[in-house]
Amino acid sequence: MSRLSAGTSATGGDANGARGGSKPFQRSMNRALVLRALRERPGTPRSGLAELVGLDRSTISNIVGELIEARLVSEIDGEEDTTGAGDAGRGRVASAGGRDPAGGGPGHAGDRPRRAGRRSIGLRVVDELLCALGLEIGASGYRAIVRDNSGAVHFRENGAADFATDTAQRIAETVEAVSARAGAAGIRVVGAGCAIPGYVASGGRNAAGRARIVHSRELGLFDTQLCDRSAPGSLDTPSSPGTTSSPGITRSRSGISAGAGIPIVYDNDANCCAWGELHAGGQEGCSPRDLLFALARVGGEHLGIGFGLAIDGTVCSGAAHSAGEFYSREWRGDERSQVSLGAQVLSRFRFNADVRRAFLTEFLGNLIPVVSVLDPSVVVLGGVLREHISDIQHLFSTEFTGSYLARVADRFRTAVLGEDEIAAGAAGLFHERLFRVPRYETDAAVRWEDVASMLREVA
Amino acid sequence: MSRNLVARAVAIDLGGTWLKCAIVNENGHVESVSRTATSTRGREAVLDQLCGSIREATESAGGADSIDAIGVGSPGMISDSGFLNGAAVNIAGWNDFDLGGELSTRIGRRVLALNDANAAAMGELVFGAGRGCESIALISAGTGIGVGIVVHGRPYAGTGGVAGEIGHLQMIPEGRLCSCGNRGCIEAYASARGVIESAREYEHCFSDSESRLAREVRMEAAGGAAQSACGGPALSAERVYRFLVEDDPLAWKAHESVCGALAYAAAVLAVSVAPQRVLFGGGVMGSADVILPLVRSKFSKLILPHVAASVGLESAGLRSDAGLIGVAAAAFAA
Numbered sequence: 201m202s203r204l205s206a207g208t209s210a211t212g213g214d215a216n217g218a219r220g221g222s223k224p225f226q227r228s229m230n231r232a233l234v235l236r237a238l239r240e241r242p243g244t245p246r247s248g249l250a251e252l253v254g255l256d257r258s259t260i261s262n263i264v265g266e267l268i269e270a271r272l273v274s275e276i277d278g279e280e281d282t283t284g285a286g287d288a289g290r291g292r293v294a295s296a297g298g299r300d301p302a303g304g305g306p307g308h309a310g311d312r313p314r315r316a317g318r319r320s321i322g323l324r325v326v327d328e329l330l331c332a333l334g335l336e337i338g339a340s341g342y343r344a345i346v347r348d349n350s351g352a353v354h355f356r357e358n359g360a361a362d363f364a365t366d367t368a369q370r371i372a373e374t375v376e377a378v379s380a381r382a383g384a385a386g387i388r389v390v391g392a393g394c395a396i397p398g399y400v401a402s403g404g405r406n407a408a409g410r411a412r413i414v415h416s417r418e419l420g421l422f423d424t425q426l427c428d429r430s431a432p433g434s435l436d437t438p439s440s441p442g443t444t445s446s447p448g449i450t451r452s453r454s455g456i457s458a459g460a461g462i463p464i465v466y467d468n469d470a471n472c473c474a475w476g477e478l479h480a481g482g483q484e485g486c487s488p489r490d491l492l493f494a495l496a497r498v499g500g501e502h503l504g505i506g507f508g509l510a511i512d513g514t515v516c517s518g519a520a521h522s523a524g525e526f527y528s529r530e531w532r533g534d535e536r537s538q539v540s541l542g543a544q545v546l547s548r549f550r551f552n553a554d555v556r557r558a559f560l561t562e563f564l565g566n567l568i569p570v571v572s573v574l575d576p577s578v579v580v581l582g583g584v585l586r587e588h589i590s591d592i593q594h595l596f597s598t599e600f601t602g603s604y605l606a607r608v609a610d611r612f613r614t615a616v617l618g619e620d621e622i623a624a625g626a627a628g629l630f631h632e633r634l635f636r637v638p639r640y641e642t643d644a645a646v647r648w649e650d651v652a653s654m655l656r657e658v659a
Numbered sequence: 660m661s662r663n664l665v666a667r668a669v670a671i672d673l674g675g676t677w678l679k680c681a682i683v684n685e686n687g688h689v690e691s692v693s694r695t696a697t698s699t700r701g702r703e704a705v706l707d708q709l710c711g712s713i714r715e716a717t718e719s720a721g722g723a724d725s726i727d728a729i730g731v732g733s734p735g736m737i738s739d740s741g742f743l744n745g746a747a748v749n750i751a752g753w754n755d756f757d758l759g760g761e762l763s764t765r766i767g768r769r770v771l772a773l774n775d776a777n778a779a780a781m782g783e784l785v786f787g788a789g790r791g792c793e794s795i796a797l798i799s800a801g802t803g804i805g806v807g808i809v810v811h812g813r814p815y816a817g818t819g820g821v822a823g824e825i826g827h828l829q830m831i832p833e834g835r836l837c838s839c840g841n842r843g844c845i846e847a848y849a850s851a852r853g854v855i856e857s858a859r860e861y862e863h864c865f866s867d868s869e870s871r872l873a874r875e876v877r878m879e880a881a882g883g884a885a886q887s888a889c890g891g892p893a894l895s896a897e898r899v900y901r902f903l904v905e906d907d908p909l910a911w912k913a914h915e916s917v918c919g920a921l922a923y924a925a926a927v928l929a930v931s932v933a934p935q936r937v938l939f940g941g942g943v944m945g946s947a948d949v950i951l952p953l954v955r956s957k958f959s960k961l962i963l964p965h966v967a968a969s970v971g972l973e974s975a976g977l978r979s980d981a982g983l984i985g986v987a988a989a990a991f992a993a
Contacts, residue, residue: 399965414965490818509931511810516794516933526930527962569828570931573806575817611818 225638230255231648232637234263235272235325239349239635243276243322264323270652271329276322325349329655330634333379333392333462334476334627336469337363337371338499339418344378345623346387349631351479353624355382364419368427372464376430379462390651392430392464393630395472395622397497397504402467402517411466417536418499429461462654463646465633467517469622470495473582473615474508474515475632476625480616489513492576493615494567495622497583503546505538505563509574515632528566539563549584560591561599568604579608582615582622589614668728668990669716671709672775672982673697675734675749678705680712681980682720683987685727687786689980691719702752710765723768730771730990731762732778732982736820741772744819771990775982776823777814779975780807781992782985783938787976792935796823796928797975800921800943804846807985808932814989815932825924826850835860848920851896851943857913858899870909872902896943903949917943918950922957929962929970940975947974 233253238244244252250260267273327349336343340362346355357378363370371394379389398416413424467475474493493508505526509516528539536543539562541555548555563585571579581589596609615621634646666685671678674697681692695712698704709731717726735747741759759772773781780789780797789795793812799805804826808815815822826846827839834843835856847853858876865873879894902910925937944950951974959967977984 507931511815512813514811516810569825569927572821572828573823573825573927573931575819575822575824577818 229638231263236635236637238323238325242324245320245322271655273323274326276324331387331389332627332630333389334623335394336622339364342374343623345620345627346382347624347627354387367424372427372431375462375464390654391630391646392462393626394464394466395469395626396466397469397499400466400468418502418504426466429463431461465630467629470506470508471515472625472629473621474510475628476617476621477580478510479628488578490576491578491580492574493580494585495582496585501543501547502536503549528562560595572604579612580615586614666727668987669713669726670983670986671731673733678708680716681983682716683984685991687984713766728990730986732773732775732986734775737772737774738820739816771993773814773989776805776807778985778989779981780809781814781989782977782981783975784809785988786984788938788973789936794934795936796934797938798924799941800849801941802851804849830923845920845924849917854896854899854913854917855894857916861912865909870907872907872909918953919957921954925958926961929966936971936973938973938975
């Protein structure tokens with residue numbers, strides 16, 4: 201496939217390579233291409249970027265200059281170029297769904313030295329400033345994690361809140377409040393991802409441009425619109441005077457910053473887990489690009505099951521956001537269950553071994569078609585599946601011995617992120633949306649301009 | 660870009676019986692095509708055939724500069740990297756080697772290798788009934804069941820090249836005996852053989868006066884002489900279809916079984932990959948306009964309404980040369 205960039209040649213176009221059409225959009229797209237390239241290949245110098253993304257060097261220099269000024273990119277200590285000049289023909293920037301460029305690492309696409317001994321100057325995204333809040337919600341509470349773009353966790357918080365009521369507002373308030381508390385600890389949150397137990401239309405391209413919950417059994421919601429930003433207005437630290445509180449939330453009338461709030465993106469919780477796992481490093485130190493994440497989580501009286509599917513480094517939502525839908529073939533129509541066991545029986549899952557065995561056996565049996573059809577390189581188990589991995593392994597060697605699942609048992613593992621899988625994955629979702637290259641003007645769920653603006657506020 | 664200003668590809672569709680080689684342009688137009696019998700002398704002979712066909716086609720097109728991409732569609736479990744895992748049972752020695760790499764080395768430029776079902780799906784996506792979609796699945800129901808999957812505009816083969824191998828998924832525990840030795844497989848119901856078996860399974864439900872097909876099935880069971888005396892051909896899927904068009908009740912009953920299996924296959928795809936469209940092709944879909952409504956009806960009962968409403972079930976659009984066109988489409992996209 202051809203490169204995505206506009207303004208690829210020196211003929212025509214402004215300093216940022218935009219030619220005709222919507223110049224702001226083209227500038228925005230080229231900027232996103234550069235940032236995505238640096239995210240995937242940190243340490244690439246300017247000349248390497250030019251070859252990777254297909255923009256001329258002057259355009260790259262201008263874009264990089266802007267990004268450095270915006271504190272989104274920094275130069276790193278130069279390394280001697282040993283790769284040879286112009287050696288970047290193998291790679292191309294992966295757009296959403298594309299493949300990783302071959303090779304990698306600093307100096308791969310080397311800077312052509314202008315004189316002997318000149319060191320190349322690599323560039324990198326300033327990961328530590330791109331702190332995203334990942335929010336896992338349930339009917340009665342939340343888990344929040346703040347992670348930067350490198351995956352380092354800087355802040356954690358659990359709390360109680362009723363997300364089944366005024367859901368959109370509750371989420372927005374929680375994001376604002378947790379971000380404020382993180383801010384008080386010296387961590388500036390630039391955006392948030394929220395994991396929803398249910399089907400989510402991610403927004404962006406729909407008529408209203410907003411995400412919505414299509415259906416959530418755990419929250420008891422249908423067709424519920426969500427907020428694309430946290431509550432506007434201001435928040436102060438919890439200990440400041442003039443605070444009011446609602447269960448789990450603290451809000452004040454005086455504040456440090458005012459404005460449009462923090463951008464929030466949403467996806468199904470299993471999809472968020474898949475995002476998190478794609479960038480978590482895996483158990484061998486490198487992340488898979490194809491994986492199936494199977495998540496089973498207990499929420500109130502409900503034991504929900506879902507899948508997040510990643511193909512070639514991108515999570516697939518599928519038509520109607522239905523990729524990863526799970527219903528057992530033996531399902532009998534209980535709206536509160538997805539297997540033959542009713543909700544009441546499943547409520548004993550945690551403390552009844554027979555119920556657990558029956559559920560896991562039915563689940564694994566129904567997993568066979570999905571794994572068989574998808575043939576993923578890794579099947580990641582999260583939630584209660586992770587907690588009961590020993591039961592699952594026992595079933596592989598007993599109930600499912602000789603079956604297809606037993607043949608591919610070596611592909612099964614638990615989530616690298618452990619109990620942080622959903623919240624950390626949600627933060628990863630924000631990073632993914634941030635670095636996504638927009639295909640048209642209304643495509644960008646999160647704008648780099650907003651992030652840069654937030655970083656300027658704290659500079 | 661080739662001198663003609665229209666991109667062109669050498670596309671090969673390798674089968675157990677025939678090797679077809681074509682020049683296909685980026686508009687899906689087959690400019691030329693040739694066919695030779697696939698060698699039965701093992702892997703090296705087939706590789707030589709492939710390379711010879713590629714070189715010949717390239718030469719006839721005006722040389723290497725006139726060809727922008729080369730692709731080969733082959734039976735077997737071929738991973739995204741072009742490695743053939745396991746064996747393609749209909750070609751001797753065709754197992755466990757880097758098909759894409761081997762051809763690329765011999766030809767001296769990149770040759771894309773992909774599974775033939777995925778190639779056909781790619782063809783449908785770019786030029787056929789999947790146009791406008793990013794993700795589709797193509798179920799080919801004929802002698803066997805083959806599924807090709809395209810996700811985000813690229814063929815999806817899975818880790819071992821087995822993504823989409825849906826034919827031998829068990830649909831009915833302790834069900835009908837399948838050619839693979841297991842019971843209840845989708846293929847045991849949805850293939851051409853499945854149509855015939857269903858007709859035999861339900862013939863007892865209809866008298867001779869109610870169903871001419873039932874009468875023929877009983878005569879076939881009674882022995883070949885009786886069949887010959889009747890003057891009719893042996894029972895086949897095509898023959899059952901003809902009865903379907905005549906509104907024979909046994910033919911409908913048999914097809915209900917087929918449609919149920921196809922709907923189940925589509926449902927598995929809908930909840931795993933969730934393609935925008937599931938397309939149906941192959942000989943079993945000979946009466947697609949008759950069968951598809953029944954498949955859709957059964958499909959809608961297997962999954963949630965909003966999921967069923969969002970996945971379109973349609974007939975495949977390409978007919979002859981679909982494999983060649985698809986190989987070219989995949990090679991252009993690689």
